[in-house]
Amino acid sequence: MRKIIECVPNFSEGREESTLMALARAIESVPNVTLLGREADIDHHRSVFTMAGEPEAVLEAAIRVVGEAAARIDLTRHRGEHLRLGAADVLPFVPVRGVSLTECVELAWRAGEAIWQRFGVPVYFYEAAAKSPDRVRLEDVRRGQFEGLLQELKAGSGRVPDIGAGQLHPTAGAVIVGARKFLIAYNINLATDRLEIAKAIAKKIRTSSGGLPHVKAMGMMLHSRGLAQVSMNLTDFEQTPVHEVFAAVEREAAAYGVSVAGSELIGFIPRHAVEMGFRAALKFEQFTSGSVLENALDAKLES
Amino acid sequence: MRKIIECVPNFSEGREESTLMALARAIESVPNVTLLGREADIDHHRSVFTMAGEPEAVLEAAIRVVGEAAARIDLTRHRGEHLRLGAADVLPFVPVRGVSLTECVELAWRAGEAIWQRFGVPVYFYEAAAKSPDRVRLEDVRRGQFEGLLQELKAGSGRVPDIGAGQLHPTAGAVIVGARKFLIAYNINLATDRLEIAKAIAKKIRTSSGGLPHVKAMGMMLHSRGLAQVSMNLTDFEQTPVHEVFAAVEREAAAYGVSVAGSELIGFIPRHAVEMGFRAALKFEQFTSGSVLENALDAKLES
Numbered sequence: 001m002r003k004i005i006e007c008v009p010n011f012s013e014g015r016e017e018s019t020l021m022a023l024a025r026a027i028e029s030v031p032n033v034t035l036l037g038r039e040a041d042i043d044h045h046r047s048v049f050t051m052a053g054e055p056e057a058v059l060e061a062a063i064r065v066v067g068e069a070a071a072r073i074d075l076t077r078h079r080g081e082h083l084r085l086g087a088a089d090v091l092p093f094v095p096v097r098g099v100s101l102t103e104c105v106e107l108a109w110r111a112g113e114a115i116w117q118r119f120g121v122p123v124y125f126y127e128a129a130a131k132s133p134d135r136v137r138l139e140d141v142r143r144g145q146f147e148g149l150l151q152e153l154k155a156g157s158g159r160v161p162d163i164g165a166g167q168l169h170p171t172a173g174a175v176i177v178g179a180r181k182f183l184i185a186y187n188i189n190l191a192t193d194r195l196e197i198a199k200a201i202a203k204k205i206r207t208s209s210g211g212l213p214h215v216k217a218m219g220m221m222l223h224s225r226g227l228a229q230v231s232m233n234l235t236d237f238e239q240t241p242v243h244e245v246f247a248a249v250e251r252e253a254a255a256y257g258v259s260v261a262g263s264e265l266i267g268f269i270p271r272h273a274v275e276m277g278f279r280a281a282l283k284f285e286q287f288t289s290g291s292v293l294e295n296a297l298d299a300k301l302e303s
Numbered sequence: 304m305r306k307i308i309e310c311v312p313n314f315s316e317g318r319e320e321s322t323l324m325a326l327a328r329a330i331e332s333v334p335n336v337t338l339l340g341r342e343a344d345i346d347h348h349r350s351v352f353t354m355a356g357e358p359e360a361v362l363e364a365a366i367r368v369v370g371e372a373a374a375r376i377d378l379t380r381h382r383g384e385h386l387r388l389g390a391a392d393v394l395p396f397v398p399v400r401g402v403s404l405t406e407c408v409e410l411a412w413r414a415g416e417a418i419w420q421r422f423g424v425p426v427y428f429y430e431a432a433a434k435s436p437d438r439v440r441l442e443d444v445r446r447g448q449f450e451g452l453l454q455e456l457k458a459g460s461g462r463v464p465d466i467g468a469g470q471l472h473p474t475a476g477a478v479i480v481g482a483r484k485f486l487i488a489y490n491i492n493l494a495t496d497r498l499e500i501a502k503a504i505a506k507k508i509r510t511s512s513g514g515l516p517h518v519k520a521m522g523m524m525l526h527s528r529g530l531a532q533v534s535m536n537l538t539d540f541e542q543t544p545v546h547e548v549f550a551a552v553e554r555e556a557a558a559y560g561v562s563v564a565g566s567e568l569i570g571f572i573p574r575h576a577v578e579m580g581f582r583a584a585l586k587f588e589q590f591t592s593g594s595v596l597e598n599a600l601d602a603k604l605e606s
Contacts, residue, residue, distance in 0.1 A: 004596075004597065004600065006596065034599075034600050034603040034604060036596070036599050036600065036603065052596060052600050053600070096596060096597070097597065189588070242585065243581075243584060243585060246584075246585045246586075260586055261586075262586045262587065262588040263585050263586050263587055263588065264587065264588050264589060265587070265589075265590070265594055268594060268595065268596035268599060269594055269595055269596065270595070270596050270597070271595050271596070271597045271598070274577060274578060274581045274595055275577060275581075277581045277584060277585060278546075278577045278578075278580045278581045278584070280584075281546060281549075281580060281581070281583075281584035282545065282546060282549045282566050282580060283549075283563055283564075283565045283566050284565065284566055284567065284568070285492070285565035285566065285567050286567060286568075287568070291568055291571060291572055292571065292572055292573070292574050292577055293307075293309065293339070293355060293399060293571035293572065293573050293574070294307065294399070294400065294573070294574045295574070296337075296339050296571060297307065297337050297339065297355050297356070300337040300339065301337060
């Protein structure tokens with residue numbers, strides 16, 4: 001099976017099309033890497049690129065695009081609503097198929113070394129790639145942002161980058177490089193306009209209040225349609241599958257006499273999550289990836 | 304999107320391993336064709352091979368394997384329980400991805416011409432590739448089998464092959480070549496040992512008694528597990544999706560106070576059927592093939 005990883009760099013640029021184009025070109029300059037998506041937000045002055053492909057190719061594309069961002073984005077002139085520490089701000093490596101999280105941690109560390117060597121941009125590691133427990137959470141690493149941390153480090157703070165010379169880059173700051181599991185952004189629309197029901201369900205199912213593991217959830221209002229929505233991030237679909245989250249929300253909604261109007265994905269879902277859901281919905285006793293004709297064909301062709 | 308078809312030749316040989324190996328080699332002699340499965344039945348003295356790949360490659364492999372079968376299998380010495388007209392008995396071309404049934408009909412016709420030209424084996428066309436309405440059904444074409452039809456044609460019957468010189472091949476008979484939609488062999492096990500319930504449900508849902516379109520179903524007993532089973536062939540999963548069949552059986556079973564113990568596939572399921580089922584189970588408002596990360600990646604790489 002061909003190995004596939006995803007990489008989702010976030011940049012402190014959401015307005016200048018020529019810069020966004022240059023970042024896209026840097027990614028696409030590497031063969032066997034596919035740029036799957038690009039979203040830019042003017043108010044946040046920030047963009048998110050989604051690329052995928054074979055691990056070594058994605059690694060090289062990730063390094064190149066960080067270099068491009070460092071050359072083009074000057075944080076001393078950047079004002080946006082979104083917190084940021086670097087021109088290339090966050091760089092997570094994500095396993096998709098045939099790759100472990102541990103392998104993505106190794107890729108993150110290699111990316112960090114190369115970014116410092118090639119471009120002189122210092123690096124912090126976060127999430128699964130963190131080198132110390134106090135750097136696991138992105139918000140802890142980014143605290144104070146570019147301007148604050150720049151001053152703090154000059155004043156001798158111990159919050160020095162994991163790779164670098166103890167300071168931030170004067171215009172590109174630092175890149176926060178990491179590895180994490182695939183994130184599925186998944187929303188369920190309720191057939192009601194009562195926001196409090198969506199909020200109650202979100203509270204009931206989310207990890208932080210003792211609900212399902214690996215689920216972040218909040219209730220919000222879809223004003224355009226007059227529907228309340230449970231908006232979620234599923235941070236480990238193999239431990240807490242999408243279809244189990246759907247079933248939990250449907251069950252909780254039923255307790256309020258409310259049905260599910262529909263659900264939606266923001267972005268992509270890995271094939272394995274689809275197959276897991278199909279298997280469960282139809283109560284298959286035996287169902288593997290190889291039960292799907294195209295998968296069996298791909299497996300034979302790749303072997 | 305890469306085009307994929309399946310071809311499922313049936314041969315009048317289920318016992319001699321050297322012959323089965325030769326048939327497999329004939330298929331595998333064509334690049335870009337994958338032999339996905341091979342099943343042989345000693346009592347039926349018959350085997351079924353499943354191959355898939357790009358249309359032109361599968362066409363060539365199908366022609367070659369028919370030639371190999373005609374050279375090795377002598378119907379005048381063949382006695383088995385299964386009805387048969389040819390050494391290579393049935394040769395259906397099946398669309399899997401990016402290919403229409405009409406394209407598979409064209410392939411079937413081209414295969415028929417080549418089989419006659421290269422090997423002197425006459426050809427009947429059936430199902431979607433039939434040249435006349437009385438040859439659509441396989442059982443109509445095969446009526447009388449090899450021995451009966453051989454006599455009938457010598458006596459001047461009008462049941463002459465669609466391609467050929469008006470007679471059967473003396474040892475290889477004729478090949479029945481066709482095109483049909485993908486067949487999903489799908490069984491649902493009921494949490495009961497009451498066979499009459501499985502039979503009643505099968506009767507309720509199958510097309511022939513006014514149930515769901517494109518469903519063949521019968522009730523049978525899984526003696527090893529003491530469970531009654533609804534055993535089905537779904538002959539057009541895009542018109543009658545697997546998940547709708549599951550829901551129908553589950554609903555009918557519930558009316559008898561019986562639950563579904565589990566379900567199983569015999570053979571493969573196309574990816575599209577899996578995605579359709581997932582979409583329905585989670586009530587997705589928008590869900591396309593491109594929502595799946597690997598599909599989006601494949602589409603970009605192939606474009």
